[in-house]
């Protein structure tokens with residue numbers, strides 16, 4: 027049964043409905059975030075970059091190509107990442123809100139794209155972000171405005187936001 031849609035390529039994909047498999051396609055937020063980081067790369071410390079909710083892992087691969095020294099791709103499901111990521115990328119199973127471990131607390135930059143679309147995402151993601159001190163950059167499509175508002179309400183760190191190509195980028199410092 028075709029139930030999914032790739033917003034970048036207009037490709038429908040098969041969905042077995044057994045779990046959240048939104049990570050099986052590259053979402054437009056990832057493209058916008060990549061472009062934003064590439065354009066502003068001198069502003070970010072690419073020493074140890076962690077991606078949350080990596081999905082296909084394409085952004086992590088691009089960040090590695092950009093010269094990041096250490097890259098970690100993480101998601102609640104990592105089977106796709108094991109197939110798509112360079113062997114130089116660490117792969118971690120991580121659910122938003124899980125306990126913070128070394129690979130997260132040592133990050134110099136945390137990135138995530140299209141990870142604000144379910145009602146529990148704001149509190150769980152903010153639990154993680156509020157426990158960290160490094161810069162976090164998150165790109166979201168505009169399809170869930172109330173969830174983005176919840177996210178901002180739960181953030182206990184200072185942030186700025188920018189609108190880029192119909193997406194919202196939160197830069198949390």
Ligand SMILES: C[S@@+](CC[C@H](N)C(=O)[O-])C[C@H]1O[C@@H](n2cnc3c(N)ncnc32)[C@H](O)[C@@H]1O
Nearest residue numbers: 048049052053056079080081102121122139140
């Ligand atoms: C819409 S996809 C976006 C994938 C990729 N970042 C992109 O922009 O193409 C959302 C991703 O977040 C992951 N995800 C959703 N809820 C999560 C949670 N609570 N903890 C960890 N990952 C989660 C999903 O498994 C999926 O890979």
